[in-house]
Amino acid sequence: MNVILLGPPGAGKGTQSDYLRDTYKLTKLSTGDMLREAVAKGSELGLEAKAIMAAGQLVPDNIMIKLIRNAIWGDNCPNGFILDGFPRTTAQAVALDKMLLEEEKKLDFVIELKVDDAALVERISGRFSCKQCGAGYHDKFRRRITEGVCDTCGSTEFVRREDDTAETVSKRLVAYHEMTAPLLPYYESAGLLRSVDGMADIAEVTAALNRIITNGKSDVA
Ligand code: AMP
Numbered sequence: 691m692n693v694i695l696l697g698p699p700g701a702g703k704g705t706q707s708d709y710l711r712d713t714y715k716l717t718k719l720s721t722g723d724m725l726r727e728a729v730a731k732g733s734e735l736g737l738e739a740k741a742i743m744a745a746g747q748l749v750p751d752n753i754m755i756k757l758i759r760n761a762i763w764g765d766n767c768p769n770g771f772i773l774d775g776f777p778r779t780t781a782q783a784v785a786l787d788k789m790l791l792e793e794e795k796k797l798d799f800v801i802e803l804k805v806d807d808a809a810l811v812e813r814i815s816g817r818f819s820c821k822q823c824g825a826g827y828h829d830k831f832r833r834r835i836t837e838g839v840c841d842t843c844g845s846t847e848f849v850r851r852e853d854d855t856a857e858t859v860s861k862r863l864v865a866y867h868e869m870t871a872p873l874l875p876y877y878e879s880a881g882l883l884r885s886v887d888g889m890a891d892i893a894e895v896t897a898a899l900n901r902i903i904t905n906g907k908s909d910v911a
Pocket of ligand 1: 699721722723725742743744746747748749750754774775776777778782853862
């Protein structure tokens with residue numbers, strides 16, 4: 691199964707794609723994570739992407755398309771993939787269609803997490819993750835069981851993303867509405883778009899995703 695999760699920053703794509711990865715044994719391809727890794731390593735890609743990401747803008751299409759082409763090539767995703775953060779522009783979506791055709795693969799669902807812009811700044815500015823295992827948390831919506839200790843690996847070190855500031859979030863939202871939202875009608879006309887209410891609790895969103903995967907229909911209009 692090959693799935694795309696679409697939605698603005700803070701919609702919950704990361705959390706839900708972790709769930710889909712673990713439950714359906716899919717390969718999770720998060721372009722944001724790939725870029726952050728490249729920045730941390732100081733690779734050529736990282737050096738190119740760092741300032742763009744910090745400014746809340748989009749990394750050029752040709753770089754992103756190459757990254758995804760390598761990731762989905764051949765048997766790299768044996769049970770299929772879940773895309774989180776790609777495609778983000780029409781050019782990326784068209785390139786993805788082309789590479790899937792060449793690879794004789796297809797998309798099963800493009801699932802939109804619908805959220806109100808007003809909620810996103812609060813969601814994003816409260817989030818952080820475990821430095822060791824990457825488990826995601828939120829000051830208000832997803833607290834650790836024991837304060838200061840990672841539920842998953844027991845680490846006591848946590849990090850916040852540099853681009854999760856109120857100022858950068860507004861720029862990322864503008865980029866989403868201008869560049870990424872046009873993908874909704876694109877996938878709608880291909881008959882692939884399904885939508886869930888991303889404002890619901892994490893567990894409810896997960897249940898809605900499972901219903902879509904099981905019976906193929908959207909949960910909300
Ligand atoms: P994310 O973790 O998905 O919110 O991505 C963080 C940042 O990485 C974005 O604000 C962009 O600067 C960059 N980025 C991630 N995926 C893409 C993409 N598909 N196209 C362009 N830029 C991207």
